[in-house]
Amino acid sequence: MSDASPVLRLEGVVKRYGDVPALDGVSLAVQGNEYVSLLGPSGSGKTTLLRVIAGFEVPDAGRVHFNGHDVTGQPPHERGIGFVFQNFALFPNMSVLQNVTYGLINADKGAVSPAEAERRALAMLEMVGLSGLEGRSTDQISGGQKQRVALARTLVKGPKLVLLDEPLGALDANLRARMRNELRSIRQELGVTFLHVTGSETEALAMGDRVAVLDRGRVLQIGAPDTVYHAPETPNVARFLNRYNLFAGTIPAQGQFAGPFGTVSTPPARPADEALYGIRFDRMIVEPENPAAPAPALHATFRASEYLGSSVVSFFEGEDGRIVETEHHMSMGAPPEFLTGQRYTLRWDPDHAIVFGQSAAG
């Protein structure tokens, strides 16, 4: 599926704004014909990373290799890397067709004749499902259509790598779901590499062949979505996934964790600075209050629940005031009814836990 040499390789890329490092030594390799989603909270440096790759920003240190060449100092119009902006950035003075032919006709290198450009542009517009809208101006089309024009405009140049900066952020919810599928199928059909930046963990997991998690200018983890989901390597990855209840506590001995739910034996801890115990929302079992339940058992008060269609997420308040979430999938049967203000005991299989930290003993 992927070529032997990576299409994009970053080596220790550093970019500072003043004293604040936006990128703090990012190294990353992206293969050909691959969909990589880059998950990061706002301020994690994900947009800066894309801008460095595209050439809009020059890194303070580190190298950017694209297609086997070092392109670190090359200006963007000589790189041949596609960039799809979050706000689409269509040329407002041009029609849909002119937007798509612009890059073919006006390129400094490898420009084609207007007739050939139009032929390619029409084919690309057909592929993204915009046939018949060629003559429209960019303010006469919907958000989803603008997204497709932006995509067609970039893809018609035949780039090996396309960078997408929160491409679905400006779309409404049901359009977002549809564009997810379309982005994936368009990418597969053309065999180009997509690097897709997003702040949404569901989007990152759903779309990427691989998911890279970025935090404070560093790549924390990169791997297949299910690996990242099931086995986050650092506490922050678990946090960004937004699927884990995380409890602070101590590790009295290797293979043990003492938290608000008692002291339990655990799988081996992943090294981290803080001692954290993570258990996924959907692993939680809610039982009637039972003060005598053996650890792990968390006594908590039901506060509210949220119906999500395929599942129900319930919010409990622990004795320390922290909110604990549980998720019940509808495929497991009708959700149990909880009474607001009523106390329950939350339990789980300790083998499913993920533990971070170092044992107190060293």
Added chain:
Amino acid sequence: MTDKSASRAPAKDLAPAPAPAVAASPGRSGEGTAWLLITPGVIWMTLFLVAPILMIVYVSFWTQTTFAINPTPTLDSWRDFFTSSTYLNSLWTTVRIWLIVLAATLLVGYPAALFIGIFVRSRNLSIALLIICVIPFWTSFLIRVLAWRPMLGREGAINILLQKFGITSAPIDVLLFSQLSVIIGMTQIYVVFMVGPIAFMLSRIDRNVLEAARDLGAGFGRIFTRIILPLSLPGVVVGSIFVSVMVLGEFATSAALSGRQVNLLGNIIVTQVGSLKWAFASVVGVVLTVIIGIVIAMLLRVVDLKREL
């Protein structure tokens, strides 16, 4: 027509307002406010613009004798204007100077606006630069014009410098009291009216749009001709209207700097009014107003401002 729609809109907005006082007479109070807002402007413009213009047109057909004028209708003044080579030359000079100054302000102003609107990334800095452009206006118009004399004269700063550095051996006479000095003076005064609107339009261009064009492989030249220039055209048109209206009606710069070598229509009006030739001055005024009207109409055809702004 516009008054009507303007008065309707606020009425509609006020209708669902919860305040009982407004709800009691929803349409009337909103409409009343709208009429109240427009009234001072309408009165002012009628008294001091529309009425005088109509009066000027009327007076241009009055009968003029050497020291008196009476309302007997005649075409004499009009005939005089269009048969005299002096006045037709002045008409041509006015159009020529206008075209040259328009081109010069565009040539000097556009790059400056491009720098301020596109290349300066900080919003504060670009506003500061625009304010610097306006600094000459802190002094009076007359001083600004007269200050060119010690600058451009035979013994002026430019000639002294040129000779000091050995670029010329004798002072250049054409710098002052010539058509050139009028053009230099006018360009300097009016260029800021070109820079402002263009810089405003340029600063509204989404940076991502320019970056997208670069990413698609276009160098600056192609980005400029296909994206920046078309998007800045409304600014060029508005700036051109400002400059045109002011230059076509000019008389002070040419009076101060041309040494009577450049006679604009504005100068003729001043002279004729000075010698109490009201009818003839009115003819020139009407001609000038018509020219300005035609120029504005032509400029507005270049872009659809309603759509672009």
